[in-house]
Amino acid sequence: MRPVVLKTVELTVSFGGLKALNCLDFELCEGQFLGLIGPNGSGKTTFFNALTGIYSPASGNVFLYGEKITGASPNKVYDYGITRTFQRSRLATPLSVLDNLIIGNQRNLNFGLWQNIFDRKRFKAELKKQTEIAEALLSRFSRDLAALLFKPVSSLSMIDRRRVEVCRALISEPKILLLDEPSAGMTPDETRALMDELQDWRKQHPLLATILIEHEMELINKVSDTCVVLNYGEKIAEGRYSDVATKTSVRAAYLGED
Amino acid sequence: MAANRLVGRSFCGTRLITMSDLKTKLEILLGVALCVVVLYGFLYLEHEWEIGLLLVILPLAILFLKRANILSDYQQAARTIPRFTLISFIVGVLVLIVLLRDEHFALLMLTTVLLYVTVSLGLTIQFGFAGLVNFAAIAFFGIGAYSMAVLNYHFHALPDLLIILFSGLTSALLGALLILPILRTKGHYAALITIAFGILLRTFLEVNDVFGGPQGLKVGAIEILGWNFSDSFPSVLGGGSFYMAYAIMALLLAAIAYLLTRLIEASWFGLNMDSVRLDEVASASFGINIPRWKITAFMLGNFFAGLAGAIYAAMSGFIAPASFNFSDSLLLVSIVLLGGIGNAVAVIPAALLIVVLPEKFQVIQEYRLLLFGIVVILILRFRPSGLMPRGLRQYFPRSST
Amino acid sequence: MDLGFFAQYLINGLVQGITYALVAVGFTLFFGVLDVIKFSHGDVLMLGAFTALALFLGLDRLSTPTWLSLTIMLCLGTLTMALLGALLCKFLVLPLKESPPLNTLLITLMFGSVIRESVRLFFPNGSNPKPFPALLPETSINWGNLNLRLDSVILIFTGALAIVLTHLFIQKTRMGLAIRAVAQDEETARLMGINFTKTVLMTFALGSGLAALSGISTGLYYQEINFSMGLMLGVIGFSAAVVGGLGSIYGAIVGGLLFAFLQTLGAIWFSVPAYKDVFAFTVIIMLMAWRPTGLLADRSAERV
Ligand SMILES: Nc1ncnc2c1ncn2[C@@H]1O[C@H](COP(=O)(O)OP(=O)(O)OP(=O)(O)O)[C@@H](O)[C@H]1O
Numbered sequence: 028m029r030p031v032v033l034k035t036v037e038l039t040v041s042f043g044g045l046k047a048l049n050c051l052d053f054e055l056c057e058g059q060f061l062g063l064i065g066p067n068g069s070g071k072t073t074f075f076n077a078l079t080g081i082y083s084p085a086s087g088n089v090f091l092y093g094e095k096i097t098g099a100s101p102n103k104v105y106d107y108g109i110t111r112t113f114q115r116s117r118l119a120t121p122l123s124v125l126d127n128l129i130i131g132n133q134r135n136l137n138f139g140l141w142q143n144i145f146d147r148k149r150f151k152a153e154l155k156k157q158t159e160i161a162e163a164l165l166s167r168f169s170r171d172l173a174a175l176l177f178k179p180v181s182s183l184s185m186i187d188r189r190r191v192e193v194c195r196a197l198i199s200e201p202k203i204l205l206l207d208e209p210s211a212g213m214t215p216d217e218t219r220a221l222m223d224e225l226q227d228w229r230k231q232h233p234l235l236a237t238i239l240i241e242h243e244m245e246l247i248n249k250v251s252d253t254c255v256v257l258n259y260g261e262k263i264a265e266g267r268y269s270d271v272a273t274k275t276s277v278r279a280a281y282l283g284e285d
Numbered sequence: 286m287a288a289n290r291l292v293g294r295s296f297c298g299t300r301l302i303t304m305s306d307l308k309t310k311l312e313i314l315l316g317v318a319l320c321v322v323v324l325y326g327f328l329y330l331e332h333e334w335e336i337g338l339l340l341v342i343l344p345l346a347i348l349f350l351k352r353a354n355i356l357s358d359y360q361q362a363a364r365t366i367p368r369f370t371l372i373s374f375i376v377g378v379l380v381l382i383v384l385l386r387d388e389h390f391a392l393l394m395l396t397t398v399l400l401y402v403t404v405s406l407g408l409t410i411q412f413g414f415a416g417l418v419n420f421a422a423i424a425f426f427g428i429g430a431y432s433m434a435v436l437n438y439h440f441h442a443l444p445d446l447l448i449i450l451f452s453g454l455t456s457a458l459l460g461a462l463l464i465l466p467i468l469r470t471k472g473h474y475a476a477l478i479t480i481a482f483g484i485l486l487r488t489f490l491e492v493n494d495v496f497g498g499p500q501g502l503k504v505g506a507i508e509i510l511g512w513n514f515s516d517s518f519p520s521v522l523g524g525g526s527f528y529m530a531y532a533i534m535a536l537l538l539a540a541i542a543y544l545l546t547r548l549i550e551a552s553w554f555g556l557n558m559d560s561v562r563l564d565e566v567a568s569a570s571f572g573i574n575i576p577r578w579k580i581t582a583f584m585l586g587n588f589f590a591g592l593a594g595a596i597y598a599a600m601s602g603f604i605a606p607a608s609f610n611f612s613d614s615l616l617l618v619s620i621v622l623l624g625g626i627g628n629a630v631a632v633i634p635a636a637l638l639i640v641v642l643p644e645k646f647q648v649i650q651e652y653r654l655l656l657f658g659i660v661v662i663l664i665l666r667f668r669p670s671g672l673m674p675r676g677l678r679q680y681f682p683r684s685s686t
Numbered sequence: 687m688d689l690g691f692f693a694q695y696l697i698n699g700l701v702q703g704i705t706y707a708l709v710a711v712g713f714t715l716f717f718g719v720l721d722v723i724k725f726s727h728g729d730v731l732m733l734g735a736f737t738a739l740a741l742f743l744g745l746d747r748l749s750t751p752t753w754l755s756l757t758i759m760l761c762l763g764t765l766t767m768a769l770l771g772a773l774l775c776k777f778l779v780l781p782l783k784e785s786p787p788l789n790t791l792l793i794t795l796m797f798g799s800v801i802r803e804s805v806r807l808f809f810p811n812g813s814n815p816k817p818f819p820a821l822l823p824e825t826s827i828n829w830g831n832l833n834l835r836l837d838s839v840i841l842i843f844t845g846a847l848a849i850v851l852t853h854l855f856i857q858k859t860r861m862g863l864a865i866r867a868v869a870q871d872e873e874t875a876r877l878m879g880i881n882f883t884k885t886v887l888m889t890f891a892l893g894s895g896l897a898a899l900s901g902i903s904t905g906l907y908y909q910e911i912n913f914s915m916g917l918m919l920g921v922i923g924f925s926a927a928v929v930g931g932l933g934s935i936y937g938a939i940v941g942g943l944l945f946a947f948l949q950t951l952g953a954i955w956f957s958v959p960a961y962k963d964v965f966a967f968t969v970i971i972m973l974m975a976w977r978p979t980g981l982l983a984d985r986s987a988e989r990v
């Protein structure tokens with residue numbers, strides 16, 4: 028068995044009286060591709076937010092490689108090598124595509140005062156390197172998009188914005204990637220292309236562990252190793268998609284029966 | 286391929302001075318000369334009808350230049366050789382100062398514009414880049430002015446340039462008092478905190494005898510290497526009003542502030558500040574240390590304001606709490622909004638309009654806050670990015686090809 | 687300290703506190719429905735007071751009886767400001783709904799400055815303080831060191847009544863229900879068939895009316911008003927709302943009273959009167975840093 032990279036123990040997040048996550052136990056292994064599914068409002072996004080330090084859990088713990096990181100700030104979580112996309116796109120729309128991608132690569136930027144303001148030659152070299160990385164990454168996903176590197180994100184189509192968001196999460200070569208409905212609004216063909224690229228990337232980075240939130244069951248079936256089903260903040264099933272999908276409790280949750 | 290576009294021609298082999306290079310430079314110089322002439326008229330003319338005529342012709346001329354694409358070509362040219370453009374404009378303003386050497390009032394206005402430009406550049410960093418509203422700009426300007434007065438009086442032995450520097454630092458450090466509450470709270474609260482700070486600072490100065498109370502303080506003139514700025518300009522250098530020295534100093538300060546603002550914008554600093562302004566959640570999720578950038582922007586902006594205030598104090602020779610009103614902070618914010626939030630160049634024409642127009646028209650003088658208030662409301666309502674909207678970040682001069 | 691003095695400070699503080707609370711309730715209402723800060727609030731208050739003054743000057747010529755003047759001033763002053771608030775919302779605030787929240791703040795701030803300047807420039811001799819008529823009965827009871835003015839009692843009572851009525855309006859009426867629904871979740875409220883624009887305009891009218899009321903009370907209490915009084919009162923009202931917890935009416939009341947209490951404390955401690963504001967604001971800003979979402983509002987996380 029591959030080592031566990033991420034683990035939560037009885038993780039609970041509540042908003043007032045509502046328990047958006049209730050005592051969730053969860054494990055993710057190196058290189059694993061995990062599908063996270065569940066009806067609307069079941070706490071999937073909340074789970075990502077709790078992992079990345081945006082919401083602070085009411086109780087329970089998060090472990091990364093066995094080290095407790097519960098309540099770590101979002102910056103810390105990024106430094107640990109966890110990146111994400113957002114369900115509702117959160118790009119800096121007035122900035123260029125390049126700027127947005129470079130923002131994602133914070134870890135590898137030099138923030139020295141001297142280099143940034145005075146030694147512009149060295150800054151130029153770093154910029155050139157970042158630009159090449161960004162361009163190479165974008166052109167994996169879409170050649171046309173790579174040509175829009177210097178255009179503001181606001182001029183991009185929704186689909187391209189999604190791609191940019193995925194690239195922003197990938198550019199720093201994270202250890203754990205959290206994708207929150209990245210293909211929302213895409214046609215099946217576009218979705219397939221995006222997933223193919225992701226699989227390709229995973230081949231080159233075999234240690235990368237991924238959690239994908241997705242409503243399209245076909246897709247989950249195709250790409251995920253295992254999946255976890257949430258309902259009302261609780262885990263109601265776990266395992267291979269084909270096993271999970273036949274469970275009565277899961278069907279009931281999706282059909283709204285109790 | 287894209288990377289090539291970025292780094293421009295210095296990577297494309299040896300740099301030859303071609304005809305097109307020369308042509309671009311001549312174009313820039315021509316533009317500078319035109320600006321100097323217009324500014325000369327704007328500052329020198331006194332009759333309202335003359336200025337009025339200028340104000341009718343100017344927009345028409347700008348419209349024409351815009352229609353004929355000359356303006357955008359010019360901007361394009363300036364972007365390819367920004368350093369040359371900046372130096373040309375500095376020299377242009379120096380020429381302007383020499384041309385106006387006997388005009389006390391025109392020089393005073395010019396200096397004020399340059400100092401306001403410096404403060405507005407500080408606001409551009411705070412507000413345009415990092416998204417921190419600061420409605421106490423004039424308070425930080427005032428802190429610089431009072432520090433100048435007090436330090437100059439008590440530490441007369443210190444070189445004045447050092448005192449100016451200290452005044453800027455005092456302003457930045459006192460501003461640091463506000464940082465904790467600003468960081469802990471959300472956007473609008475920063476507005477509240479800075480407004481309260483501005484009002485309270487004025488009250489504090491008024492009731493405090495150490496600072497001269499409502500009557501204010503006298504400020505000694507700047508003296509550098511035995512040259513007292515309050516004497517008329519040395520005759521070796523052609524002579525002229527004592528304001529010339531202050532104007533030159535303010536010009537240097539504004540130029541440095543401009544260069545620094547631009548360099549910040551074109552570096553990872555500016556990138557991160559923009560990111561913090563646009564989306565704090567996303568920024569934090571990608572490892573951006575939000576407090577670090579907010580603190581940097583806030584302190585640097587107040588530092589600019591403090592430096593400008595120190596020079597202002599020395600120039601006027603006298604300061605009082607009444608010259609640092611909340612409405613002046615609003616005027617400064619208006620400059621930034623009118624020009625175009627985050628666009629460092631735009632604050633220059635905006636400051637010119639907002640400072641000089643009221644001095645030229647008696648009507649406007651009385652109604653200026655009302656008028657500018659209405660103008661800014663219209664801007665926010667119908668053209669929120671200002672008269673000269675900020676463009677995409679440009680890290681390095683664009684290659685001419 | 688002597689009990690009479692203590693009671694005196696308490697009464698004066700209460701009058702102040704209720705005035706602040708009235709302003710703070712407005713901020714809380716606007717923030718509730720639209721998540722915006724309307725910075726012109728203090729200047730609307732000032733304009734309300736000046737409108738009332740203008741009405742009085744007109745009515746005085748017709749030698750109207752005092753009680754009638756007062757009623758007309760209160761009603762017309764409040765209504766005019768309510769209308770102004772709704773207009774401001776319709777033409778300056780709602781159109782900016784999709785732009786950055788900072789723009790709303792700026793546009794209302796500038797609008798406030800326009801109101802202020804207009805009064806200064808166009809009200810006869812507007813740049814000087816104006817005497818405000820003493821229309822309330824001037825009787826007072828002396829009780830040891832306590833000088834209990836009847837007008838203070840009336841003002842406290844009126845202010846409290848206005849707040850209670852606002853509270854009832856929001857809790858008990860259909861319109862109030864709509865306001866609460868919009869404050870909770872705009873999308874859902876729209877889906878439920880609530881007229882969003884109408885609800886928001888109504889809220890702005892209500893808040894601005896309350897501001898006018900507190901402006902007139904201030905005039906009646908101090909018997910003097912000036913064009914820049916709104917700036918400080920607006921900033922105080924906003925601080926009070928924030929410290930109490932934006933969006934909560936109880937918070938606004940607590941914040942308003944707290945601010946007045948701090949000022950009173952400052953006035954007792956410091957010999958220089960101006961320091962009482964410095965003191966109050968310092969404490970309030972420290973409280974804000976300690977509890978950014980306010981003392982009473984629940985700490986809800988921004989939805990991501
Ligand atoms: N910041 C918040 N404040 C209050 N309630 C919240 C907040 N964030 C989420 N919730 C509530 O928590 C529950 C879970 O929401 P969450 O967004 O995690 O669902 P989800 O599984 O991602 O749904 P969807 O498939 O629609 O994206 C919902 O009932 C939601 O209303």
Ligand SMILES: [Mg+2]
Nearest residue numbers: 071072073114
């Ligand atoms: Mg979700």
